[in-house]
Amino acid sequence: MSDEPRRDGESRRPESPGRLDAVQRMLALLLRSAGARIAEDIRRLAGGAAATAGRDIRAAFAHLFRNPHLGKISLAALVALYLLSGVYVVNPGEEAVVRRFGRLVQARVGEGLHYRLPWPIERADKVNVAEIRREGIGVTPPEHGLQFHPPEEVQVLTGDENIVNLKVIVQYRVKDPADFLLRVDYDANPLIRNAVKHALTAVGAEARVDDLLTVGRTELQRLVQAAGQRTLDEYRSGVQLVNLTLQEVIPPREAADAFRDVASAREERAKAINDAEGYRNSVVPEARGRAERLLREGEGYRADAVNRARGDAARFGSILDEYRRSGGEDGGDVTLYRYYVEAMEKILPRVKKYVVDPKGRNERVNIRVVEPR
Template sequence: MKIAAGIFAVVLVLLGFNSMYVVNEGESALVLQFGRIVRNGDQPGLHFKLPLLQQVVHLDSRILTLDAQPERYFTSEKKSVNVDFYVKWRIADNATYYRATGGNELQAVQRLTPIVKDALRHEFNARTLQELISGGRKDITASVRKQTDAIARKNLGIAVVDVRIKRIDLPDEVSESVYKRMRAERLQLANELRSTGQQLAETIQADADKQGQIIRADADRDAAKIRGEGDAQAAAIYAQAYGQDPEFFAFYRSLQAYKKAFADGKGVLILKPDSEFLRYFSNPAPARH
């Protein structure tokens, strides 16, 4: 009797342990009974199930990475490119995911990969090589993510979080032709910029020359006007002085002539003694009226 009771107690303990299970952080769980899902989406923590009748399937709830092998695609011009890419994905629907993959991550990757490759092929086939080189990657990856996410959610219970292109490699012959075309385009652009700069410089120089001529003409006109006004004022002053004392004015003008004639100290004048030019030397005192 005691032996039977002990065995019964051991069985109860085993059944108790078998009825408990723990879901860790970064996981969720499904509970199956006879192969059917009876409970879905258990979160981290301690949970219970029917011992022996039910089993637990643990699923990774973190964002996972699909790092595929480089694939060869053709552009709309039938030029080949080698594309290296990766995909970020997570389980969005535990039940759909389990039915599609049996909870096997490797099988999920094997089924998701062709979906992504088909979407990439469609995008590359619709674009020229120039469009790919000039920076169309964001448009491609955004479109691929949208397409694959819709298909993967429906068929696999997987959400495609992100699609990234790591690199696009061109075959050698394509690389050479692309390099030559890009070099020609850069040279053409450089020539256009130099030509535009030369034209702009010539325009600026011509405008500066024109403005300089205008300024010089204005300055010459103003200077001539000022000289004319000065000469007129001087003439008026001379005329006024001459009118007041003609003899003194004649004497002053003679002094100015003497000063100019003998300014360098080397001048020699040959004149008659009674020359009008020397009359103030012989009679320095002007007559007074």
């Protein structure tokens, strides 16, 4: 009982590979025969199409060869059209570069209507030299559209051994179209990025981080633009940096808190200085005005005292002259008495007076404070 299944299995195993091989060989023969028929059909169709196209072309141009005058006119028209293809227009704000078999023959062709030898002898490439273009370092300008990869961060080591991340926007234009076309090939952005990065590294290494974060930013922009322009000129890129703006100076995330504390302390210091300067500006003018007023009052008092003294001296001099003209001591009593009476007239009305008549006669009393000699 146990031997029969084993014999059946042994008899079936060698038959399976043979059947599979036969099926595979049959399929291969069918595919080869079908492929041969398809290839023959394709060759037949292609030959027929080519023959048909050739007959159509010969038929289309047969009338030209049958009429020699018409053929000459057509040939002349074709030559004229070929020569006229060398006419080109340079628009305002553009300049053209003309090359003959790849060799530069005209570097700067201005705006207007011009002619060059037709292709492939000469070619004219136009470059917009008036357009202001932008490129970002550490930031993507909006006109560049959506970017799948974020811009590469630009880190600079400052002179006081601090690290900051910078974002820079560069505006540039083409100043030499020949150099721009032949050396940069219309794509100046990578060269500008590398030149500005090199300038940022070199200039930032000599600056202090406080200057980058505050008042030194404008000077840094000027120095970086000048250094980047020198690099571009060395490579004869034909590009001029019009403006460079240091958009952001960002400390590393690890040191952001410390930078914020420093910035807050700097703001408080600046506020205290501004408050002190404001107080000084309000107090100093007031003190100066008060001092000036006191000086003017002192000068006025001095002038008034001097004038009064001079007036008293002049009056005394006039009295002395009158006393002398009255005849000396005898005649001077009258003058003195007159001045005495005038003085009493001024003094007595302002004081309380008590007059006692010892005789009780109720007569007129002659008051003399000073007895005459």
